[in-house]
Amino acid sequence: MNITAPLLLQSLKVSGMKLAPPAPGTSPEATDLIPEELRDWLVRLRLLHDVPFAYFVADTQLLPEESIRWFYVDRRWTDALVQGALSVGTVNTDDRLQLTERYPEIRDALDTAERNVRRREGDPLMQGAAGPISGFILRSRAVSGWPGLHVRAFKDEPTEGDGFDYPDDHPLRMRLLRLERLAPAVLLCLFDGIPKEVHIQEPRQGVQFGVIQTLTDSGMTATLPVRNPTAGIDETSQSVSVRFRPNAAGVVDIQRLERDLAAKGGAGADSTLDSAEYALQLIRFPYRQIYGQPDTPRPNTDVVLRPTVRYVTLATVLFQDGVTPP
């Protein structure tokens, strides 16, 4: 017990302490930290939201059509951006002194908050100092024509081959800080770190059916590789030409295609294709472009998923008497 009554009395006499009651809605923490809305806005600013595009790419020659440009983010630049925002309303020396005192804390708070921007509900909070940020700008018709591109960044080379789906919380996956279309054909992506390998994938949107088409001045021709119906693998040596109904733009002669496929061995058990076998032949898998310098080349990396599609003509079995549908 260090305090004594005389000390207390003596001290209270000299102090004019008058404690304000706690203001409603302000927690003690609110005075110590930067307010949440302000912090979130500054983090958005640090990730270059709302910054005019001309400030990113100062000259069109730096980002020609059909190009992808990789970059590191200059933290000094983003710091300057935040400093500019914080300078609003600093009228006199006191204001500036106050800002000078608080600035290191603000910067640290933003560093932490920045890493958790795209954190999904339930993921652990990222801690630690801000690491480097990198990213790319993609200017291509691929951005405008395929809304919802998937971008996946990897800290290290994925060792699994095709068909392995790395979930978002996989340790190899690198967090995206920002993935946004700045213009219809311009995509900006920021990574929380420097990825070893980046995959840009065609949007999956479920399983798609289609052909491989070639456009000429006079019209469109298309081919379809014949897929081995039992293995589900493309037999690239075999392909059929897709035939179209005359004078009907894009209308495929479905039946003729079926006959052609059957002739090339695309049919299963019997000589004709049923609709399931037909669908199997038409399934197209999304394309994946990989950027990086793989140490060990991996085969078949251009297709996102290569599931072995088995076809079953057992609908009758399924609905046989006594068999309960699952």
Added chain:
Amino acid sequence: MPVDQVPGNGEFLLYPNIPPKLLAGKYTLTAEQTITANGRTADQLPVDALDVHLDVRSPRLVLPPDQVLSTFPPAESEGAYGSRLPQVVIRRRTLPWERKVVGAPSTPLTPWLALVVVAEGEATLLPNVPAAQTVTSGVTLAGAIDADVGNCLEIRQSMVRTIFPTRKDVPLLAHARHVDINDTELMMGDDDGFLAVVVANRLPMAGRDADGAETPVKYTACLVNLEGQWDRLLPTAPTPVLTSVLIGLQTNVVLSAATMDKHVMGGPTNVRNVTDVPLSGGLVRATKPVDTMRYIADVSRDAAAAAQTRTSAGFSLTPTAKGVSKGEVSGVLATEKLRDPGIFDLDPLLRFPVLLHWRFTTIGSVTFELLMRNLDSGLLGTVARRPPADDAGRLPLELVDTGHVGIEQKTRRGDSVRAWYRGPFVPHPTDDSPSRRLPLAHASDQLRVVIPDGREDLSLASAFEIGRLLALANPNMVAALLRWRQLHYATVRRTSAWQVNAALLGAIDGFVLTKRIGSGAATELTRAMMRAVTNAPSQFLGSPRPLVDPGLKLPFAGDATTLMANAFGLPALRGDPGRVLETLQKTPVRVAKITERVGRVPGEAFTELDATVLGRTLETRVERLVSDAVPQLRDVQPTRGGTSRRTRGPSRDALDEAIDRLSRSRSTEPDE
């Protein structure tokens, strides 16, 4: 069930069809029972047959929204979908085979649904049509219809033969799928993993304009009901071609009435091109003649090809029309005049119920793979392999290895000079160690740098300025910033006031004088003080009074009378009893005069309200005390009656009685 029939991870199984046990419709289930017994025949023990009526329902005109798991291409989206067949995924696996199309073969089992893709202007989607009119007149849908109104596609017979699947195609375009129920992407929100898929027969390609450039084309995908109109489909496809035509620039022509007559009669026509004919919404009919534009018709760009279409579709105009030099009239955008039965019996308008429709736009037709393979990939700062052709007259790009580019700068004095600029994206890693972070600047001028070549580097100054402007552009942020600063000032003020007593406050156990005093510090201090006081009460409140005071020691001296008189403190009581009595009578008795009632404001009447409030307060306190003391009594309901006072106290006690008495007496007493 064979193992084969459960899809593994990343797998799915395809079925050509999954027919339902019962097609949609009304059924009667008849249960008959035959009973025999010893010596009795079945006739002697008759049992009535039991009829149970069943109605197997299935969507017919409208597909319930929850049955649609996905559509591809996504509704209202734009993209390069030209190499993909549109499709719709339906939750109920049996849906495409739940109805029977009259006339269609049963092997292979024919679905009653087809997905047709209609380009802008090829047909008309009519919304909210009475159910009976959603099919071509003359066709009736037997049986129950699930909706009063539905959508329908109004389309020329010739166009049906152009874009609808043939009778042979339809069975190939629907299948069922069994997906792994753990694969969310394939499941798409289904419940059992079984899905039905209907695929279209048309690649929705982008169009071409007159210069050969690609133009967007709007498509509508319609899931149509084929019931009753099987014979409208082509039996087999016409001889196919290897190269599909592209949707060209639609040459819209305006024919005057007279021209139309000439056209039909084979005379020379005076066709003039019209652009920008308003075809709003793509599928809205242009039924009203617009002033002199009596007839709007598409003229196919290739007369011969058009003629072939007509022929193959079993349709041709009257022979006199063959002489028309430039194309034939396709009936898609026909006007009222063109509805003359004489002409249009040949190419009637058909209607198909549309269960589901969505729109999308195809732009371009280059493939994703091709685009991605040919991307020019490099670090920012890589100059294009060939400069764009249209930058004649511009200064050559001034670019250095650090990523800086030379830009025009107009100084404050108005001079036009060159400066360096580099955006936030740089082609090399930056040093982000804490010591290298940018020290705080308060004005953008602090960040202007003159580099050795004499030019200014404006990169950071621009960043500062754009940050400032962005903050200023957002009033909420300005307000938040000022509010936060104000709050901080208040905290600092408070802290400095408290720092005066730092020596004292620091000495209090359990109270940490932080660098900044928050608004909760007072509470913290109070608690710490209370702890300090209770830990050593003698220092603050004095020594506690002993529980029992020792009694006074009485002096036993003299006789009993004197002793008693002394004990009473009245020595005069000694002696003669008569004098004692007299003295006692004369001695005034001091009686305290009670002028105020305790607990009341003087002069105020004690009202009923006071009594109620006091009573409630007391009850609450008593309850709380009791429930704290005896927790298990907390849930005991009071036995005492009364509606106005619902208390959960254990029972009435003396205080209750006192309050009641007081309030009773006060309420009957007149006011003071």
